[in-house]
Amino acid sequence: MEILNEIPAKKTKRLTSVVWNHFERVRKADAQYAVCVHCKKKLSGSSNSGTTHLRNHLLRCLKRSNYDVSQILSAKRKRKETSQSPLRQSNLGLTTTYEEGKVKDEILSPIPLKFDQELKKEESNQAINLGSVKFDQERSRLDLARMIMLHGYPLAMVDHVGFKIFVKNLQPMFEVNNNGAIELDCMTIYSKEKQKVYEAIHHLHGRINLAVDMWGSPESSEYICLTANYIDEDWRLQKKMLNFISLDPSHTDDILSEVIIKSLTDWAIDRKLFSMTFDDCSAYEVMVFRIKDWLSQNRPLLKNGDLFDVRCVTHLLKSIVQEVMEACRDVTHKIRESVRHVKSSQTVLGKFNEIAQQVGINSGRRLVLDCPMQWNSTYMMLEAAIEYRGAFCLLQEHDASYSKALSEMEWEWASSVAGYIKFLLEFTNIIIGNKYPTANIFFPEICDMHIQLNEWCKSPDDFLSSVALKMKLKFDVYWSKCSMVLAIAAILDPRFKMKLVEYYFRQIYGSAAPDRIKEVSAGLRELFNEYSMGSSSPDEDSGLPGSCLPSSSNSSRDKLKGFDKFLYETSQSQNMSSDLDKYLEEPVFPRNYDFSILNWWKVHTPRYPILSMMARDVLGIPVSTLGPEVAFSNGGRVLDQYHSSLSPDTREALLCGQDWLRMEPEGTISFMFIIKKYHLSTLHIQITISCSRNHPNSEQFSLTTCGGNKLTCSMVCSISSISSRRLSSEISLILLLVIHVKFDKLSKPDRADSSSSLKSTLSFSLPV
Structure with a gap:
């Protein structure tokens, strides 16, 4: 021992x-x-x-x-x-002093990245002096968590060996926490950002429009996503995801209504709600009724709730397209198999091209196979095949193995159906082509669709008329729910006012048009009167501007304080009664492509104080809730495998946090445009580039185009000298091009005015 x-x-x-x-x-x-x-x-x-x-x-x-x-x-x-102190981890997230709270707020706030315009290239290549830079472990740790949330990276990336080696070589002092610690950091950021969103909504003077979207997952799980849409004090359209909630597989409309009501209560927006937009045109009736009934118990809905229930127009288009596809399934299948046969070998393709030349078909188009889950690709397949109709008709005589030939009637059906889908495709492109669409842009497009459906129903062909009738039945359900709110939104566009409603209703209703126009006018005035009464009756919870009386300098001793209130109420009511009439009586604003309705109302708010409040709420309604990624899909929104595997709280924190942290890169302009007419082998495109705040140095910019579903090409050119360019790259164009213009070098404006702008027109040709 x-x-x-x-x-x-x-x-x-x-x-x-x-x-x-x-x-x-x-x-x-x-x-x-x-x-x-x-x-x-x-x-x-x-x-x-x-x-x-x-x-x-x-x-x-x-x-x-x-x-x-x-x-x-x-x-x-x-x-x-620090690692030896047991209080280190336990104190994180608990009550802190005021000074500690300030420090933590600073750590949670990201440092904006700025590019020094005066930095020379040779200076950027020199060693950076970090001797005076103080390393902050906590800030770096939260920056990592913020990056993971913003870009949707998996939490497990912090455990990857390669990532650890990269970080250690980049900054030896930084200690990467494990998966669980990063998850806690993400939850901390989520709580902080949630408070910011809550305060922004709480101090909002206008009302909120709630979008309700249903999501699926590879495991057949279901989720509900709630997004607040509103126009802020600077008249900018805002979208904030409020909740992403997991649903029980056996959920009912009653359960859905309880989930939504709880969210409205948690966010304290039940008294600020103007409308709710759902992603299905024919479902959720019980749920909507229960929510409206619950809201009416606390505060009556505007216009008795007639404008409360809005349905997603993109979902309407998808459901109509699916109706068309189902009706012509056999014809589409024959065309798909015909194209597959021609492309099966070079021998068959060569023979087919010879036949096409013999019958005088000189189209520069190529036959393409569609992706059955993407209906826009099916349209491309149909359109290309129809151009080669004559060649397909003769192919059977020269190729005995070709067994999917179409009859003349089937080709006529295919041609008409392609026309239907093309119309719906262009409508969809207009919707997704606006990143932040206001409600006023949809009424003319919906009316055009109404008129077109009426014409298609008159087709002498029984098959085509039956297809058009099925389409119109779905459309009528949407029209009955949303026509009033869309018409009011169009009237609040100073370029249209009542004239656009009168123009379209005469085409749609004929002799019954005056009665329909009166209904819209009455609904408009009824809504305006409710805003007028709400403004003249101050209410702290109204959420509307003008809810506070003008203060007096000696309010405690002022004997005429009652007179101030009387004067305020009577003068306001007089102004309100003429506010709408004054707007409608004045001439319409000239139509132009640079018009911004939100800027117009921002400028004219003093002239129309009550009507501008109504316009703020109506224009913020999300008429479409589906994004470009699902607009052409035959399915709905599907959550990826990674997020589906997370716990409900973590999933909601990461998805909502990503939405709140998302920001637009400075010096980048993103916009879309629709191409409706094109020539044989070249698309002639004209783009107007407008840049506010910054302009490109030496008039040089980088242009990148995305066609359909693939990144296609990029080039650098000069605004002042370019007139026509041919981009030599093979692309797959689906009528819609997304253009991202990113300036390589941003220079300060020549004048002190930060709102200086540069506008130029760029024209070039794009090979198809």
Whole structure:
């Protein structure tokens, strides 16, 4: 026993100094050297020499990256001391003092990245002096969590070996936390950002329009996403995801209504709600009734709730397209198999091209196979095949293996159906072509569709008329629910006012048009009167502007305080009664492509104080809730495998946090345009580029185009000199091109006015 007590304790292995991150061990003969990775100088590297001389060398080395070695060593000691304190982790997220709260707020706030315009290229290549930069472990840790949320990276990336090596070489002082710790950081950021969104909504003077979207997943799970849409005090359209909630597979409309009501209560927006937009035109009737009934108990809905229930127009278009596809399924299948047969071998394709030349078909189009789950690709297949109709008709005579030939009647049906789909495709492109669409842009498009459906129903062909009738039945359901709110939104467009309603209703209703126009006019005035009464009756919870009386300088002793209230109420009611009439009586605003309805109302708010409040709420209605990624899909929104595997709270935090953190890169303009007419092998496109705040240095910019579903081409050109260019790259164009214009170099405006703008027209040709 005594012998055992004399055995010394096993000595723990000494930790390697961080100084060795800047030296390489080299053995030559019997000697060991430490070679500086920055200046390649050889120093003694034996274990007996220690590391003091290496540290002194680093302090003098002029070619290294100027890390403060003393700071590195000091930080390492602090981490060791901190790791031994049990209060370190327990204090995180608990109650803090005011000063600690301020520091934490600063850490949670991202540092904006700015590009120094005066920095020369040669200076950017020099070593950056980091000696005066203080490393902040907590800020860097939260920056990492924010990056993961913003870009949708998996939480497990912090456990990847390659990521750890990259971070350690980039900043040796930074310690990457594990998966669980990063998840907690994400939850911290989520809570902070949620409070910001809550306060923004709470202080909003206008009302909120709620979008309700249903999501699926590969595991057949279902989710409901609630998004607040509103126009802020600067007259900018805002969209904020409020909740992303997991649903029980056996959920009912009653359960859905309870989920939505709870969200409205949690966010305290039940008294601010103007409308709700659902992604299905014929479902959720019970749910809508329950929500309206619950809201009416606390506060009557505007216009008795007639404008409350809105349906997604993009979902309407998708359901109509599916009706068309189902009706002509056999014809589409024959065309698909015909195209597949022609493209099955070079021999068949060569023979087909010879036949096409013989019958005089010189189309530059190529036959394409569709993706059955993308209805726009089916349209492309039909359109290309119809151009080669004559060649397909003769192919059966020259190719005995071709067995899917169409009859003349089937070709006529295919041609008509392609026309139907083309109309719906152009409508869809207009919707998704506006990143932040206001409600006023939809009425003319919906009316055009109404007129077109009426014409298609008159077709003498029984098959085509039956297809058109099925389409119109779906459309009528939508029209009955949304025509009033769409018409009011169009009237609030100063370019149209009542004239657009009169123009379209005469085409749609004929002799019954005057009665329909009166219904819209009465609905408009009824809504306006409710805003007028709400403004003249101050209410702290109304959420509407003008809810506070003008204050008096000596309110406590002012004997005429009652007169101030009387004067305010009577003068306001007089102004309100003429506000709408004054707007409708004035001439319409000239139509032009640069018109911004939100800017117009922002400028004219003093002239129409009550009507502008109504316009703010109506124009913010999300008439379409589906994005470009699902607009052409035959399915709905599907959550990816990674997010589906997370816990409900983490999933909601990451998805909502991503939406709140998302920002537009400075110096980038994104816009879309629709191409309706094109020539044989070349598309002639004219783009108007308008840039506010910044303009490109030396008039140089980088242009990148995306056609359909593939990144296609890019080029650099000069605005002042370009007239026509041909982009030599093969692309797959689906009538819609997304253009991203990113300026390579941003320079300050010549004048002090930050709103200076540059506008130019760019024309070029694009090969199809």
